[in-house]
Amino acid sequence: MLWGVGTSDYGLQPGTRVEVLCWTAIREAVDDAGITPAEIDAIIVGSVFGPPGVATRVQRGLGLPGVPMWTVENACASGTSAYHEAVQAVRQGRFGCVLVLGVDQMSTLFSGAIVPEATDPEGAASLPLPGLYALQAQRYVQEFGVTPEQLAAVAVKNKRNGLDNPRAQLRKAAPTVEEVLASRMIAEPLTFLQCCPTSDGAGAVIVGGERGNPADLRIEASAMVSGALWDHRSQDVWGYASVARAAEQAYAQAGRTPGEIDVLEVHDAFTIGEILTLEALGLAPRGKGAELAPSGHTARDGAQPVNPSGGLLSRGHPLGGTGTAQIAEIACQLRGRAGDRQVARHRVGLVETMGGGAAGMDGNACVVTILSVP
Numbered sequence: 001m002l003w004g005v006g007t008s009d010y011g012l013q014p015g016t017r018v019e020v021l022c023w024t025a026i027r028e029a030v031d032d033a034g035i036t037p038a039e040i041d042a043i044i045v046g047s048v049f050g051p052p053g054v055a056t057r058v059q060r061g062l063g064l065p066g067v068p069m070w071t072v073e074n075a076c077a078s079g080t081s082a083y084h085e086a087v088q089a090v091r092q093g094r095f096g097c098v099l100v101l102g103v104d105q106m107s108t109l110f111s112g113a114i115v116p117e118a119t120d121p122e123g124a125a126s127l128p129l130p131g132l133y134a135l136q137a138q139r140y141v142q143e144f145g146v147t148p149e150q151l152a153a154v155a156v157k158n159k160r161n162g163l164d165n166p167r168a169q170l171r172k173a174a175p176t177v178e179e180v181l182a183s184r185m186i187a188e189p190l191t192f193l194q195c196c197p198t199s200d201g202a203g204a205v206i207v208g209g210e211r212g213n214p215a216d217l218r219i220e221a222s223a224m225v226s227g228a229l230w231d232h233r234s235q236d237v238w239g240y241a242s243v244a245r246a247a248e249q250a251y252a253q254a255g256r257t258p259g260e261i262d263v264l265e266v267h268d269a270f271t272i273g274e275i276l277t278l279e280a281l282g283l284a285p286r287g288k289g290a291e292l293a294p295s296g297h298t299a300r301d302g303a304q305p306v307n308p309s310g311g312l313l314s315r316g317h318p319l320g321g322t323g324t325a326q327i328a329e330i331a332c333q334l335r336g337r338a339g340d341r342q343v344a345r346h347r348v349g350l351v352e353t354m355g356g357g358a359a360g361m362d363g364n365a366c367v368v369t370i371l372s373v374p
Helices: 018-033 054-062 078-091 129-144 147-162 177-182 242-256 269-278 289-295 311-315 319-334
Strands: 002-007 042-046 068-071 097-105 185-187 202-208 218-226 263-265 348-355 365-372
Touching: 002 018, 002 319, 018 054, 018 097, 018 202, 042 054, 042 078, 042 319, 054 068, 054 097, 068 078, 078 202, 078 218, 078 319, 078 348, 078 365, 097 218, 097 242, 097 319, 129 185, 129 269, 147 177, 147 269, 147 289, 147 311, 147 348, 218 242, 242 269, 242 348, 263 319, 269 289, 269 348, 319 348, 319 365
Parallel strands: 042 068, 042 097, 263 348
Antiparallel strands: 002 202, 097 202, 218 365, 348 365
16 A cells, blocks of 8 residues: 655755755655654665665664665666565565655756766767657657647646646746747757756655555556667667556556546656657557647546646656656545646556666666555
């Protein structure tokens, strides 16, 4: 069961220590779960660029010496990978209550796009992730006729949603499709407003067993897959197969179909990312995902709202802290506590986080989890 969630604010916070970001999220999650720190049996931290020993520093601040603790690094899926390990540990009876923490502080490391690993072909070719996602978009433009306006509609939707998220990094007036397309070109056809900002932030999730608390949420499924080999022989664009495989496993575990999902938080680091992910999750046929945002299907008042938090495009993307932020948002939605961004149907929610970066793989990892109101 999911007992509690908490987050820090998201944004550029170079003057705030990483541990402080974490403590803010943890304090909120502990209060939300209605427990004391002494009830935590284990701590699992997801972080990509956290300083060495970040988990131990957090543990020290909590006053929990000796509690089993370890760190997971799985690119952007680090936070949800840590969550997946916690879910499995509780299900296997190893621990009764596990604190999951996702955190990264990007502002002290990068001023723009994340620099690719120099030993990979992408690094040697100076191809950062905006370029890799742009190649996905270009293929969809050529193969399925996806239009610039359809891509921009995702940014308009998510940035409008982000206005009602008090912890989001970007909360300016929602742009129009025309303004999205007129913003500076980053990697054709992706413009500046179609790319998520790097961010600082942390999210915490507390996972435990059944305890009869009506506020607890049922974890119907948690599936994690590692990337498969991906090269010129692969039929799918980069990253698609990883999401599809994780989704297939999650639906099977939960005994559900894509149409039964009420609300989703997905990895929209770039507008094309949300489109491809929703196809891989089964919300639209191949090549039709770009129609979901313009049609209103994924709007906050639509049939299946996607990224009511504003997604990465508004909330920001602190890598390790992203997956736990997504889980926190879905938990708030399912409990009916999302305030102005609350969706109407909120019995079943899904979170998807895909991390990528290693050359020759269709992503480092992908996690899909399905939560529901008992």
